[in-house]
Amino acid sequence: MTSNIAESLNAVTKDARELPIFDLFEYMRTLLERWTKEKLSKAKGTFTYLGHKYNKELEDNSTLSPKLRVRASTDHIHTVLDGVKRYIVCLENKKCSCGQFQLDELPCAHALAALRHKNETYKNYCSLYYTRKSLLLTYEMP
Template sequence: MAELKSIHPKVYDELVKAGIQKFSRVHSPRKRYHMMITNITESMNSCLFAIRKLPITSIAEFIRNLLQRWFHDHQSNARETPTFLTNDADQHIKERVLESQRCEIHPIDFNRFKVEDQWKEAIVDLEQRSCS
C-alpha cells in the first residue's frame, strides 16, 4: 500500500475510501476461507485463452461479461449462505457438532469437564482453553 501511495496517490486514496476490508483478507471482518480467488491472473488467462485472436473490443466485452457473471455468482452465493461462514466451513462445523453429540460430558467444576466418547476421554478446561 505504501508503494501504491507513492506511485498513484489518487488510487490509494480511493481504495482507502472504499474500505480496505473489502479487498484485503487481512483486514476483512469475516473469515473468507476459499471464497476469494487468490490468483486472478491464472483464472483470467485460462478464461481468455480461446478468444485471444478476436478484436480488442470483443475481448473487452467478453471480459466485462465474464466479470459481471463472476460478481453476480459470488454475490448470489454469499446471499444464500445462512451464516457468516462459507459453505465448506459451515459443513465442517456441522460434522463436528454431530461428532460431539456422541460424547458424554461430566462436569468436574465450573470450568473443567471430563469428555468421553467411544475411544478416548479428555479433560477440557474452558478457563485455560486447554484439552488434555
C-alpha cells in the first residue's frame, strides 16, 4: 500500500513517464476517466444506505456490538462494557472514548451497541459523505 496520492500515481504511471508531454497528459486523462467510470459503476451497483466500503466497515463493527453490555447515563451518554474494558459513548456529539467514532465518522462497535440499546438507527450517526447518494454525486458528470 502506498502512503499518499503522489506515490499511488507514480506507481500507476511508471511506464507513461517516458512519453512526450502531450501523450503523458492523454494517458493521465484516460486513466482518470476510467477510474471515474469504475467508481460510478460501483456506486450505481450499491443498494444500501452507505457505500459498499463503509457498509462493510459498519457490518464489521456490528458483529462486535452484540456481546457488549450497555448502561445509559443519560439519553445521549452511555457506558459500554467489553469484558473489563469500559468505553464512554456520547451519541449527541458522535464521540466514543475509543476514538474510532469521531475519527471515521461512522459508528464504532461501542456506538452501535449504544444505538441498539436505544432502539435507534445508525443512519443519523454516519457522515453524509459515506452515503450512496453522495458517492453518486461525486462521480456524476455535469
